[in-house]
Amino acid sequence: MRTIKEFKKGFSTELAPFRLVLGLCPALAVTTSAENGLGMGLATTFVLICSNILISLLRNLIPKKVRIACYIVLIATFVVTVELLLQAFFYPLYERLGIFVSLIVVNCIILGRAEAFASKNQIGYSAVDGLGIGLGFTMSLTLLGGIRELLGAGKLFGMAIMWKGFEPFTFMVKAPGAFIILGILLFLMNFMGSLNKGKT
Amino acid sequence: MKEIAMMVLVTTIICSFSAAWLGALDSGLKNRISRQQDYFVRGPAIMELFAGCPNNPLADRVTMTFGKDYINIYPWIEKGKVRRIILERCGHGGYGGDVVVMTAVDLESNRIYGVRVTRHKETPGVGTRAMEPSYLNKYISLLVIDDIKLKNDGGQIDAITGATRSSTAIANGVDRAAKFVLTNKEKIIKSILGNRGT
Numbered sequence: 268m269r270t271i272k273e274f275k276k277g278f279s280t281e282l283a284p285f286r287l288v289l290g291l292c293p294a295l296a297v298t299t300s301a302e303n304g305l306g307m308g309l310a311t312t313f314v315l316i317c318s319n320i321l322i323s324l325l326r327n328l329i330p331k332k333v334r335i336a337c338y339i340v341l342i343a344t345f346v347v348t349v350e351l352l353l354q355a356f357f358y359p360l361y362e363r364l365g366i367f368v369s370l371i372v373v374n375c376i377i378l379g380r381a382e383a384f385a386s387k388n389q390i391g392y393s394a395v396d397g398l399g400i401g402l403g404f405t406m407s408l409t410l411l412g413g414i415r416e417l418l419g420a421g422k423l424f425g426m427a428i429m430w431k432g433f434e435p436f437t438f439m440v441k442a443p444g445a446f447i448i449l450g451i452l453l454f455l456m457n458f459m460g461s462l463n464k465g466k467t
Numbered sequence: 468m469k470e471i472a473m474m475v476l477v478t479t480i481i482c483s484f485s486a487a488w489l490g491a492l493d494s495g496l497k498n499r500i501s502r503q504q505d506y507f508v509r510g511p512a513i514m515e516l517f518a519g520c521p522n523n524p525l526a527d528r529v530t531m532t533f534g535k536d537y538i539n540i541y542p543w544i545e546k547g548k549v550r551r552i553i554l555e556r557c558g559h560g561g562y563g564g565d566v567v568v569m570t571a572v573d574l575e576s577n578r579i580y581g582v583r584v585t586r587h588k589e590t591p592g593v594g595t596r597a598m599e600p601s602y603l604n605k606y607i608s609l610l611v612i613d614d615i616k617l618k619n620d621g622g623q624i625d626a627i628t629g630a631t632r633s634s635t636a637i638a639n640g641v642d643r644a645a646k647f648v649l650t651n652k653e654k655i656i657k658s659i660l661g662n663r664g665t
Binding site: 325328329330332333336340341343344347348351352354355356358359362365366 | 470473474477478481482485488489492493496499500503504506507508588591
């Protein structure tokens with residue numbers, strides 16, 4: 268039961284960019300298309316699951332005073348692993364995500380989960396927590412990227428799907444578009460949240 | 468005392484395991500990554516520079532050592548003679564560090580045949596404006612013998628406004644490639660033909 272609960276919270280109460288408002292740097296910067304959002308999300312999920320498992324495994328070994336340093340070393344190791352794997356197998360995606368792959372190291376979601384969850388819970392729960400939060404993050408990034416790509420380029424995952432003669436809002440794929448779409452999504456989330464609260 | 472020893476021990480062990488793992492992974496994937504770069508970055512740039520080349524410049528590549536640097540050289544071979552070469556060299560002084568520049572040199576006229584940028588960490592939309600072919604084509608037919616510099620430094624090439632440092636790094640990369648060709652021309656031709664013969 269608890270496993271399901273830990274998994275589901277990543278999509279509802281602790282949905283990273285929209286509910287916790289964490290991990291905004293990649294959420295704003297790389298979501299120029301649905302594919303970029305998906306790639307970034309999956310890379311983060313991989314790092315999150317690996318770091319959660321390892322930190323949970325070592326939680327009784329790592330002395331309290333140097334825990335943050337140890338977590339960062341472990342996280343950085345997985346991030347460089349992802350970077351090398353992306354270079355070796357998905358080079359075009361690596362080129363598009365650019366510096367933001369290395370910046371997963373300082374993504375606050377990952378250190379946040381390590382500190383708040385993995386360092387206090389068993390391996391199984393930590394892995395499920397990483398998977399849930401990671402997939403929630405991936406979903407949000409893909410959604411954000413999808414909306415921006417649809418409005419900004421008239422495409423979705425690189426396929427043209429808008430009607431003929433559709434004039435793309437080019438600014439949606441530029442930096443300001445990210446803030447506007449994120450703001451609207453946050454508003455919708457909070458609005459729906461307050462509606463639900465009103466009912467009960 | 469025991470606590471401090473424990474802290475040092477644990478961090479050391481974690482760091483050494485990380486280093487060992489990453490070292491192993493890097494050497495394991497090195498060839499694959501280099502092949503991916505050939506396919507997605509170097510290949511297209513070389514094809515653009517050497518449109519109509521009779522041989523495959525990637526397959527005939529030679530690597531020469533120059534001081535501490537390794538320099539990749541891609542030849543255009545026609546009727547058993549090396550007509551043109553592309554050199555890959557870093558240009559120093561970019562905003563985000565070194566910029567890797569591919570410089571094609573025509574060995575008959577000793578002039579620049581074309582320039583492309585393959586790897587860089589410059590700001591997208593700012594520094595990258597200095598990497599558009601329309602700008603890089605201004606280098607074409609400059610003499611290898613001259614010092615290739617920006618006009619600000621007393622040279623021949625205009626900098627792109629707002630991207631002076633990226634432009635400087637590219638000019639530096641081209642200049643270093645030209646200097647290398649100038650001093651090592653015979654050696655380069657020899658090693659290319661030697662490589663092909665075997």
